[in-house]
Amino acid sequence: MSDAIKHECGLAFIRLRKPFSYYQQQYGTVMYGLNKLYLLMEKQHNRGQDGAGIASVKLHVEPGYPFLHRNRSIEQRAIADLFTQVGEEVADLEKYQPDIRKHPGLLKGHVKFLGELLLGHLRYGTQGKNNVEFCHPFIKRDTIQSRNLALAGNFNLVNTEELFGLVNIDPGVFQRQSDLAAMMEVVHHFLVQEDQKNPGRPDIAEVLKQSAKWFDGGYHFGGLVGSGESFVMRDAHGIRPSYYYISDDVIVAASERAAIRTTFNVGENEVKELMPGQALIVDVDGNYKIEQVLEAKERKACSFERIYFSRGNDEKIYRERSQLGYNLRDAVLKSIDYDLKNTIFSFIPNTAEVAFYGMVKGMEDYMNQIKVQRILSWGKDFDEEKLTEMINRKIRMEKIAIKDVKMRTFITEDANRNEMVQHVYDITYGTVRPHVDTLVVIDDSIVRGTTLKESIVRMLGRLNPKKIIIVSSAPQIRYPDCYGIDMSKLGDFIAFRAAIALMKDRGMEDRLQALHEECKELARLGQLDSKNLVKEIYHPFTAEEISAKIAELITPPEINFPVELIFQTIEDLHLACPTNTGDWYFTGNYPTKGGNRVVNKAFLNYMEGKNERGY
Numbered sequence: 001m002s003d004a005i006k007h008e009c010g011l012a013f014i015r016l017r018k019p020f021s022y023y024q025q026q027y028g029t030v031m032y033g034l035n036k037l038y039l040l041m042e043k044q045h046n047r048g049q050d051g052a053g054i055a056s057v058k059l060h061v062e063p064g065y066p067f068l069h070r071n072r073s074i075e076q077r078a079i080a081d082l083f084t085q086v087g088e089e090v091a092d093l094e095k096y097q098p099d100i101r102k103h104p105g106l107l108k109g110h111v112k113f114l115g116e117l118l119l120g121h122l123r124y125g126t127q128g129k130n131n132v133e134f135c136h137p138f139i140k141r142d143t144i145q146s147r148n149l150a151l152a153g154n155f156n157l158v159n160t161e162e163l164f165g166l167v168n169i170d171p172g173v174f175q176r177q178s179d180l181a182a183m184m185e186v187v188h189h190f191l192v193q194e195d196q197k198n199p200g201r202p203d204i205a206e207v208l209k210q211s212a213k214w215f216d217g218g219y220h221f222g223g224l225v226g227s228g229e230s231f232v233m234r235d236a237h238g239i240r241p242s243y244y245y246i247s248d249d250v251i252v253a254a255s256e257r258a259a260i261r262t263t264f265n266v267g268e269n270e271v272k273e274l275m276p277g278q279a280l281i282v283d284v285d286g287n288y289k290i291e292q293v294l295e296a297k298e299r300k301a302c303s304f305e306r307i308y309f310s311r312g313n314d315e316k317i318y319r320e321r322s323q324l325g326y327n328l329r330d331a332v333l334k335s336i337d338y339d340l341k342n343t344i345f346s347f348i349p350n351t352a353e354v355a356f357y358g359m360v361k362g363m364e365d366y367m368n369q370i371k372v373q374r375i376l377s378w379g380k381d382f383d384e385e386k387l388t389e390m391i392n393r394k395i396r397m398e399k400i401a402i403k404d405v406k407m408r409t410f411i412t413e414d415a416n417r418n419e420m421v422q423h424v425y426d427i428t429y430g431t432v433r434p435h436v437d438t439l440v441v442i443d444d445s446i447v448r449g450t451t452l453k454e455s456i457v458r459m460l461g462r463l464n465p466k467k468i469i470i471v472s473s474a475p476q477i478r479y480p481d482c483y484g485i486d487m488s489k490l491g492d493f494i495a496f497r498a499a500i501a502l503m504k505d506r507g508m509e510d511r512l513q514a515l516h517e518e519c520k521e522l523a524r525l526g527q528l529d530s531k532n533l534v535k536e537i538y539h540p541f542t543a544e545e546i547s548a549k550i551a552e553l554i555t556p557p558e559i560n561f562p563v564e565l566i567f568q569t570i571e572d573l574h575l576a577c578p579t580n581t582g583d584w585y586f587t588g589n590y591p592t593k594g595g596n597r598v599v600n601k602a603f604l605n606y607m608e609g610k611n612e613r614g615y
Contacts, residue, residue, distance in 0.1 A: 008240070008302075008309045008484050009136070009154040010047030012040040012120035013222040013232050013253040017286040020104035020114070026249070030104045031090075033118055033250075036263055038083045040252070041120045043259035045079065046311055047154070048122025051135040052078035055150040056115030057224045058108065059284065068148050068226055069112040072135040079122070086113050117224045121152035137224075138180050140188045146195045146202055146227035151184050153221025154240050154255055158482045158594035159214075166214055179217070187211045187223065204229045204281050205291045212294055216594035218302065218483030220255060220274075228284030233293060237300040237591040238276035239483045239582055241310065245271045251282055258314035268315065300582035300591040303573060304485065307474050308444045312354050323576035324473040324568060325358025325442060331566050332359065333366060335469050336438050340367060341393075342466070343438045344431065346400035348456055352444045355473040359442055363395045398431040400441065401459065434464035435561075445474035446550070446565070447487065449494030453554040457563060467562045470554075475568045475586040476546060478538060482598040487585065488613045490534065490602045498549035499537050508540070516607045519600050528600040529593035538588075543567065 016023070016033045023032035041052065053072035061067040075081040093100050093110055100107050108114045121136035136152035157163070160182040164171045167189040175181040190210040194202040208231065218239025222232040232253040234242040244253040245260045253274070254260050260271045274280055277294035302309075306320045336343045340363065347356035371390055375382070432439060439460055446452065452470065460468055476495040481487045490496045503512055515533055522528050538546070547565045555563045570586055584590045588599065605612055 008047050008255070008305070009124050010041070010044035010122035010255045010259075011152060011154050011220060011222055011232070011242075011253070012037055012044065012118075012122075012255075012259075013230070013251075014040070014118040015230055015251040015282045015286065015288075016116045016118075016249070017251065018249055020108055023249075024101075024104055030101060030107055030114070033116070034083070034086060034113060036250070036252075037118045037120050038079065039263040040254055040259055041079050041122060043262050043311075044122055044254065044256055047255060047309070048078070048124050050074065051123040051132060052082055053121045053123070053135045053137050053152065054082055054113060055119045055137040055139065055152070055224060056113045057117040057148075057150070057226060057228065057230075058115040059117070059228050065109075066112075067115075067145065068139065068141070068150060068224070069115070070137055070139050070150060071113070072132050072137075074132045074135065086111070117228070117230050119150055119152055119222055119224050119230075133174060134178060136180055138178075138184045140184060142192075142226070144195065146200050146225060147188070147192050148226030149184070149188050149191060150224040151180065151187060151221060152223075153180065153183070153219055154484060155179060155183075155217055155219030155221060155235075156482055156484050157182060157215055157217035157219070158592075158598055159216040162216075163214060183211075183215065183219075183221065186214060191225070200227055201284075202227070202229065204231050204283075205279065205289075205293065208233055208279050208281075208291070208293045216592050218591075222253060229282065231279050231281045232274065233279035234274045234276060236277040236294040236297045237582070238296075239300055239302055239591060241301065241305050242274035243271050244274055244280050246288065251280070251286070251288055253280060256310050256314065258311055258317075262313075298591065299579075300584070301580040302483065302582045303577050303580045304445075304474075304481075304582075304585070306577040306580045308351060312351075318354055320577045320580075321354040321473070322358035322361070324573070325355035325360075326362040327572035327576055328359055328442070328471055328473070328566060328568060329362030329366060332440055332469065332471060333363075335564055335566060336440065336467075339438070340395060342433075342436055343440055344396045344398050344400070344465075345440045345442075346398055347442045348401045349443070352442050352473065355444065356442050359440075359471070360395055360397060367393060367395060396437075398428065400428055400431060400439065400463075401456065402428065429463070432463040432465050435466055437465050438467040438469065439463070439465040440469045440471060442471040442473060444472070445477060446470070446472045446494060446567075447477050448492050449497075449550065449554045453556060457554060457559060458556050461556070461559050461561075465561065467564065469564045469566060470551075472565070472567045475570050475573055475583075476543065476550075477585050479532070479534060479585050479588045479590075479599050480602045481585050482590075482595055483582075483584075485585070488598065488602060489611070490599075490606045491611075494550050494553060495546055496534075496537070496606075498546050498553055499541060501553065502541050502545065502549050503537065506540075512537070512607075515603075519604055519607075522600060523604065529597040532588045532590065532596050532599050534599050534603050535588045543569070 020030045024030045051074040055070040058067045073081040123135050137150045140149045157179040163182040163186050167185050190207045194207050219235045220240040220242040224230050243257045257271045276296040279291045279293045282288045478495045519533050551563050551565045
């Protein structure tokens, strides 16, 4: 999307089911598991830019020797940095023992991360500072092997304070800023309790059942236990994505299906989806089970995964993104008055390319219908030239905008920063006939509108089109997200600012103040989670009215031609993405009560001028 927002974190889990000597003989390397972990993480690189981490557990280690290792990095190429360090460790060993790779047992004893249980994580921070301490996995160490734990995940929790209270912990400054710190304390608390009942062989299903029922949020997390057990779990609504693959050699889990398929070269049907509330649990011997830890609730898988976050090389996601673009055809045709001859189609940014192809396919289907109708209406009144001209009519597509990856908005002063933002994109001159052609440009979604106003619309304006139509493959983003995406401040949303502007235009400030008073009363009573009051701000206006006001807000004053916005409808979103119906950021229908609490807290912050998170 042109307005950058924080992405979803990525999880990679591998459990080797055979001795290391097997992988050396079968695949030619004892480093098979680590090589696959590297690939699995790189294929999800889109899910992490702030840092990365890996952890491993070795099985059957002699008492007194380390069995749990963890390393994290916030270098610019964090994944490469982590695995370079592993490679350097092996290279140092080979200086003194050149043939050590031929001795798997010896190599396992000397290489820290050569373990049978592997966990990798890519961090896109939604809470906390961007430093290495906040990178997953987190670990809990204990003198008792079965009470050691490594944990990582893709999630946000909205009840961290309650979780710390549950296990009677007064969190420090660091812990208070980390969802994973709260989750870790709860899981470890119940792990210790379970280990007291079954020393050395804790029942992981029971640990998860006792822990997960307290988590309010969307999550997909994985853990390694010092005694050799491991697990991956998904929330009861299936908000965050989770996939797994099992063979005789490995058990694998990740945040994206395509990453597993590519890394292990397997078919679509071989990679399964972990269903809502389920956990994949592997015991110390490599046996696995799928356990229904929480009762599955209404499926609310995040639709943003399909619109933007997950890589588009998954065949289902590709089709869905293409359909999102196709669904916008009729609204765009109406806006251009069906004048395809004088309309140019393009996309910004590159991640909107698949939706762009879908929209163009819709235009081509319409144009082909018109061609057939025109040719049939001629009867026998045509010649070769007339027929050739009709057949050769094409949808006009151009690469209008190019993102200048060299530009960085590093200047801190606001005026200068805006000047720099204007030049993040550049245009292709000579593609548009001034004052004749309409420009239709599609984006994945529109969050803040800042880049549209400060860069894209200004930039496109230099081409002097007759009209600009910005098309969003997603509906209007109206509400905060608290399940993984860093969108928690209402004032950041251009749709919310448009609704507030409409209220002021129509003299409805009293209604806004009444909502503020009602929200304060709910806070006083501890009932912020009872309902979503922000819905009332949008209720008086149609989606078209809000779109028109957004267009007004994102149009720079020097632009002297019409700028229009077209958004995907909620109904068409669900038609395109039928299995990912989570739409709370569009509709305000949160799957957990914590969502209502977050949106109302965000509203209080906005009304009271507090520039802080809603959770």
